Amino acid sequence: MNTKFTIKEFNTRFSTDEACLEEIKDIKYPDGITCTKEGKITKFYKVAGRPVYQCACGFQVSPLAGTVFEKTTTPLTDWFYCMYLMVQTRAGVSAKQLQREIGCTYKTAWRIARQIRMLMAETGSNSLTGIVEIDETYVGGKAKNRKNSWGNGIADKEVLMGMVERDGKAYIRHIPNSGKWTLLDQIQKNIDPKARIMTDEWRGYTQLKKRGYKHKSVNHRAGQYRVGDVYTQNIENVWSHLKRGIFGVYRHVSAKYLQAYADEFAWRYNQRNESGRMFDGLLKQVAEVKLVKA
Secondary structure, three states, rough: OOOOOOHHHHHHOOOOOHHHHHHHHHHOOOOOOOOEEEEEEEEEEEEOOOOOEOOOOOEEEOOOOOOOOOOOOOHHHHHHHHHHHHHOOOOOOOOOHHHHOOOOOOOHHHHHHHHHHHOOOOOOOOOOOOOEEEOOOOOOOOOOOOOOOOOOOOOOEEEEEEEOHHHHHHOEEOOOOOOHHHHHHHHHHHEEOOOEEEEEOOOOHOOEEEEEEEEEEEOOOHHOOOEEOOHHHHHHHHHHHHHHHHHHHHOOOOOOHHHHHHHHHHHHHHHHOOOOHHHHHHHHHHHOOOOOOO
């Protein structure tokens, strides 16, 4: 049963830096730590006062090396708490809020949030299958262009392309434009050729049938939103949460980091049925994602 992971349970499980370090060690070395001096898995003991484990022969390893926690001076309990906050909200948590929560500088909070988003980045290469809904949305630009003007005045906006598998996962990509060749390139990279594709009436999808895809669309401009199983409500739901987060929580996102924020919202969508296990799922990424220096 997928029960919720409450703050009380979190505080009990990760009450000290030692408990957090032990968790990271178990994730990085699930089968035990190999001593390179002895050439085999041996018993390692925690070195007092340092985030290091040592074999009886003197060989040492640091579970934090090569991870997003490498060389951090911020307590691991604060890192874990920030991770907890970012998986428990649907609209995101700003660096300013993290700063207030853990009592650090804004620069530190911003870096922690950035590193956590790296853990949320899509690392798989599986193509979306079945019925896949596709849509684009625009972020940024002048406020007067944000509503009911998708076809005009978007020169100052950044384009996000969303692809959602019905009852499955979502991919969001920051793309340079919404032209047909750009869209087709992303579709061919991320969607199985046998998938059925559902879109709106945007002319950028005209090449799909020519490339062998089964494509159906609804005409939103004509007030058409559903024809049988042809609709795009799932991807529009993703955009709803993303825009609430960007405009309501983060306020402004630069083009340079827009993909990272998109990854964050896509990750939470993909984990929507794992509410009680979302934190552990994110924590497991520590062993997969390497340190980003910034």
